[in-house]
Amino acid sequence: MPFPTEHVAPPEALATPEPIGDVPAVPTRSAAEEARTLVANGEVAGLSTLSDGGHPWGSLVTYGVLENGAPVVLVSTLAEHGRNLVGDPRASIVVAATLLPGQDPLDSGRVTLAGRMREPADGVEHAEASGAMTSSSPAAALYGTFGDFTLWVLDIERVRWVGGYGRMDSVTPEAYAAAAPDPVGPSAAYAVSHLNADHAGALLDMARALAGFPDATAAVCSRADRFGLDLVMQTPRGTAYGRVGFATPCTEPDGLRAATVELTRRARA
Amino acid sequence: MPFPTEHVAPPEALATPEPIGDVPAVPTRSAAEEARTLVANGEVAGLSTLSDGGHPWGSLVTYGVLENGAPVVLVSTLAEHGRNLVGDPRASIVVAATLLPGQDPLDSGRVTLAGRMREPADGVEHAEASGAMTSSSPAAALYGTFGDFTLWVLDIERVRWVGGYGRMDSVTPEAYAAAAPDPVGPSAAYAVSHLNADHAGALLDMARALAGFPDATAAVCSRADRFGLDLVMQTPRGTAYGRVGFATPCTEPDGLRAATVELTRRARA
Numbered sequence: 001m002p003f004p005t006e007h008v009a010p011p012e013a014l015a016t017p018e019p020i021g022d023v024p025a026v027p028t029r030s031a032a033e034e035a036r037t038l039v040a041n042g043e044v045a046g047l048s049t050l051s052d053g054g055h056p057w058g059s060l061v062t063y064g065v066l067e068n069g070a071p072v073v074l075v076s077t078l079a080e081h082g083r084n085l086v087g088d089p090r091a092s093i094v095v096a097a098t099l100l101p102g103q104d105p106l107d108s109g110r111v112t113l114a115g116r117m118r119e120p121a122d123g124v125e126h127a128e129a130s131g132a133m134t135s136s137s138p139a140a141a142l143y144g145t146f147g148d149f150t151l152w153v154l155d156i157e158r159v160r161w162v163g164g165y166g167r168m169d170s171v172t173p174e175a176y177a178a179a180a181p182d183p184v185g186p187s188a189a190y191a192v193s194h195l196n197a198d199h200a201g202a203l204l205d206m207a208r209a210l211a212g213f214p215d216a217t218a219a220v221c222s223r224a225d226r227f228g229l230d231l232v233m234q235t236p237r238g239t240a241y242g243r244v245g246f247a248t249p250c251t252e253p254d255g256l257r258a259a260t261v262e263l264t265r266r267a268r269a
Numbered sequence: 270m271p272f273p274t275e276h277v278a279p280p281e282a283l284a285t286p287e288p289i290g291d292v293p294a295v296p297t298r299s300a301a302e303e304a305r306t307l308v309a310n311g312e313v314a315g316l317s318t319l320s321d322g323g324h325p326w327g328s329l330v331t332y333g334v335l336e337n338g339a340p341v342v343l344v345s346t347l348a349e350h351g352r353n354l355v356g357d358p359r360a361s362i363v364v365a366a367t368l369l370p371g372q373d374p375l376d377s378g379r380v381t382l383a384g385r386m387r388e389p390a391d392g393v394e395h396a397e398a399s400g401a402m403t404s405s406s407p408a409a410a411l412y413g414t415f416g417d418f419t420l421w422v423l424d425i426e427r428v429r430w431v432g433g434y435g436r437m438d439s440v441t442p443e444a445y446a447a448a449a450p451d452p453v454g455p456s457a458a459y460a461v462s463h464l465n466a467d468h469a470g471a472l473l474d475m476a477r478a479l480a481g482f483p484d485a486t487a488a489v490c491s492r493a494d495r496f497g498l499d500l501v502m503q504t505p506r507g508t509a510y511g512r513v514g515f516a517t518p519c520t521e522p523d524g525l526r527a528a529t530v531e532l533t534r535r536a537r538a
Contacts, residue, residue, distance in 0.1 A: 003346040003347070003352055003355075003417075004346065004347065004416070004417045005347070006347070006417075007345070007347065007415050007417055008415055008416025008417045009414065009415040009416065009417075013411065013414075013415070043368070043374060044365065044368075044374045046315030046317075046327045046329075046363055047327070048315075048317035048325035048326060048327035048361075049325055050323070050325050051383070054319070054323050054359075055359050055361070055383060056317035056318055056319050056325045056326070056359060056360060056361055056383075057317060057325070057361055057381065057383060058315045058316070058317035058327060058361045058362065058363035058381055058383075059363060059379070059381060060315075060363060060365050060374065060379040060431075062374050062375060076276070077272040077273065078272070078273065078274070078275070078276065079431075080429065082272075083272055086272075090323075090324050090325060091325060092317075092324070092325055092326055092327045093327065094315055094327035094328060094329060096313065096329050099312070099313075104406075104407075104408055105312060105313045105329065105331050105406075106331060106406070106408055107408075110328070110329040112326065112327055112328060112349075114320070114324060114325075114326060114327075137373075137374075137375070138373075139373055139375055142282065145278065145282075146276050146277055146278040146282070147273070147276075147277025147278065148272075148273045148275075148276055148277045148278075160349065162329075162348075
């Protein structure tokens with residue numbers, strides 16, 4: 001029996017209110033950019049390897065990232081995942097976004113990178129991999145000198161990004177390598193918390209004036225990226241989802257503050 | 270070539286100062302209790318399944334916990350992990366402790382539960398599994414009614430706990446099922462943060478008077494459990510690791526406050 005290709009549920013189960021009037025389309029990050037942003041900003045990853053007999057084995061690792069987005073891990077053969085990689089190089093790495101307080105984990109970002117692990121190809125790549133590992137996980141500077149530890153680079157074969165409910169896509173390894181992390185990735189979680197804690201009125205004005213929900217009675221920001229803000233709004237018609245765009249995309253890590261100030265000014269004009 | 274059974278490193282690489290004088294042994298949680306505590310207090314897990322051809326595939330899930338500690342997941346065959354479980358029930362679940370600010374992820378707790386997924390055995394188990402899933406992940410109340418979602422229970426075959434550097438053990442499925450989560454598990458992270466932020470003097474007094482490091486110049490708490498506190502101390506002999514025990518083990522979720530007050534009083538007696 002083939003698997004379904006859509007949720008098997010009554011259509012009204014997932015229905016949400018539509019915006020009223022014309023609302024400009026706001027660009028979104030590509031799935032490749034989403035994936036690169038998650039990997040660039042993560043601290044820990046889930047590593048899946050194969051134990052004896054091909055049983056899938058999950059473990060926690062710290063990781064570094066090469067210039068092309070490939071993750072690097074440093075693992076010991078004292079640990080099962082280290083022995084597993086020696087026996088079979090097939091592996092995957094999952095990185096999840098840090099959750100905001102109260103956030104539904106299923107409505108947050110995560111990405112799976114699947115492929116094969118290999119040792120660095122040459123001294124140049126070994127130096128890059130070692131440097132990436134040590135800069136993300138300072139303990140690697142000590143453990144990297146131990147004889148039971150091996151540095152592995154993931155050759156990516158498949159990339160699957162999930163951004164939350166109804167936001168997901170696959171990415172080719174080439175598109176993943178060519179994309180760049182969003183420059184505002186490191187500051188987005190703080191910006192969202194700050195907007196929700198201290199600027200609820202500005203968010204509601206954006207919802208009413210710019211997102212197409214003049215009937216909104218409350219609005220919270222669920223995500224921020226270089227192009228704009230995602231909003232979750234309460235309306236008499238039910239909980240609504242929308243998006244408001246910045247005048248120009250952010251190009252600097254600290255760009256969200258000025259962009260949201262401009263957005264607030266426009267919502268109140 | 271057999272894998273090494275100890276770190277391949279000069280002995281001094283991992284040497285730390287010894288306590289001075291007699292220090293009473295402080296009980297520790299069993300590995301089974303550590304594992305049950307991590308699973309009871311986690312919010313998300315890494316799920317490892319097998320994709321076509323047996324490639325290990327990692328994904329993020331929310332999960333519930335049965336009375337015996339078995340994790341439950343609710344996944345859709347629209348998602349790769351859901352299709353994977355239909356094709357091959359072998360799986361593992363990794364749960365990691367929430368990191369304290371600045372904590373080294375490799376010195377924090379995580380546990381891998383490996384086994385086979387199966388659908389609930391009967392209506393009674395289905396009700397328990399569904400209730401466990403919904404109480405941990407409210408969205409499951411909606412998605413559980415969709416035809417593309419399946420509720421899976423993990424029949425645990427192997428348990429591997431890692432608590433941090435040099436703290437790790439395997440647990441039999443029987444010992445895991447028989448153990449109980451530490452009652453102070455839900456409040457331990459807050460207690461550790463609060464002790465470090467507001468009671469550095471008390472921690473230093475404990476280090477000097479009770480942990481065997483009269484030469485300590487600073488102390489931070491790295492972990493709290495029903496039996497006591499783990500301390501990381503600065504001494505002229507280097508960074509030291511120790512443990513101080515409560516007068517009586519905590520039996521209630523809110524027991525850490527009174528236990529640490531008593532510990533402080535004893536350190537200053």
